[in-house]
Amino acid sequence: MVTVTLLKVEDLSISFGGLRAVSGFNLDLKPGELVGLIGPNGAGKTTVFNILTGFYQPQEGRIFFDGTEITGLGCHKINRLGIGRTFQNIRLFNELTVLENVKIAYQYAGRYSWGDAIFRTRVFHRHEKEITDWALSRLDIFNLAGKADEIAKNLPYGEQRRLEIARALAGRPRLLLLDEPAAGMNPQETVELLELIRWLRQEFSLTILLIEHDMSLVMKLCERILVLDYGMTIAEGSPEKIRNNPRVIEAYLGEEVS
Numbered sequence: 295m296v297t298v299t300l301l302k303v304e305d306l307s308i309s310f311g312g313l314r315a316v317s318g319f320n321l322d323l324k325p326g327e328l329v330g331l332i333g334p335n336g337a338g339k340t341t342v343f344n345i346l347t348g349f350y351q352p353q354e355g356r357i358f359f360d361g362t363e364i365t366g367l368g369c370h371k372i373n374r375l376g377i378g379r380t381f382q383n384i385r386l387f388n389e390l391t392v393l394e395n396v397k398i399a400y401q402y403a404g405r406y407s408w409g410d411a412i413f414r415t416r417v418f419h420r421h422e423k424e425i426t427d428w429a430l431s432r433l434d435i436f437n438l439a440g441k442a443d444e445i446a447k448n449l450p451y452g453e454q455r456r457l458e459i460a461r462a463l464a465g466r467p468r469l470l471l472l473d474e475p476a477a478g479m480n481p482q483e484t485v486e487l488l489e490l491i492r493w494l495r496q497e498f499s500l501t502i503l504l505i506e507h508d509m510s511l512v513m514k515l516c517e518r519i520l521v522l523d524y525g526m527t528i529a530e531g532s533p534e535k536i537r538n539n540p541r542v543i544e545a546y547l548g549e550e551v552s
């Protein structure tokens with residue numbers, strides 16, 4: 295049977311102390327869609343990602359991925375089921391090389407076991423070259439192969455963001471959650487990122503949910519946009535519809551579009 299919905303989110307809510315960070319959040323993602331999640335600072339966007347990826351447990355609501363309920367599962371399990379993400383505050387292994395960062399993400403996704411790696415078993419040696427070659431080919435896609443042996447923290451900011459995406463894809467996700475991938479990038483890097491995301495979606499048959507404050511990127515990339523404000527979805531629709539929605543302009547876009 296063909297899956298018509300890859301991700302289904304029903305009535306998700308979470309509070310921190312007295313603050314209702316996400317309230318009654320609903321979302322349907324069809325395979326191959328590229329959807330934007332926007333809204334002012336503190337609106338609850340990253341919290342939605344944290345719930346979807348198992349970093350936080352929702353107090354209300356249910357999540358289904360590819361027809362299976364994943365509500366309450368841990369982040370490791372959800373990652374292995376096929377949901378990859380990047381972080382708003384870049385989370386790389388700073389002291390490791392660019393290549394090692396991608397290889398570790400591959401291991402984390404369960405492509406071979408930690409035991410094999412730690413005890414340097416025959417399985418490890420057999421796979422080691424294979425994995426290195428694979429990781430290098432991945433870095434090539436992100437224009438980072440020439441920097442494979444550099445220490446991650448020494449990369450310029452824009453390259454660290456690209457490396458984060460490379461890591462997220464090492465687990466071969468079907469759904470990719472990108473949390474402000476253009477943050478800290480210069481205009482040229484942002485244009486290249488736009489092309490890269492389009493290409494990745496096609497090449498790896500990805501479904502993508504994107505959080506971003508760079509409105510030109512969001513409006514050009516996304517087919518559909520959801521707007522959060524104080525944890526609630528205040529609008530949903532095409533970029534054109536969102537751009538002209540008075541409530542969205544008042545809550546978020548303001549002078550940016552006027």
Ligand SMILES: Nc1ncnc2c1ncn2[C@@H]1O[C@H](COP(=O)(O)OP(=O)(O)OP(=O)(O)O)[C@@H](O)[C@H]1O
Pocket residue numbers: 310313315333334335336337338339340341342382
């Ligand atoms: N672990 C936590 N403990 C307490 N409060 C939290 C926690 N995580 C998020 N919050 C609060 O929940 C609200 C939503 O935060 P969130 O990080 O999801 O916003 P955001 O939409 O991603 O904002 P930004 O655009 O600034 O990244 C904020 O008020 C934040 O302070």
Ligand SMILES: [Mg+2]
Pocket residue numbers: 339340341382
């Ligand atoms: Mg955020």
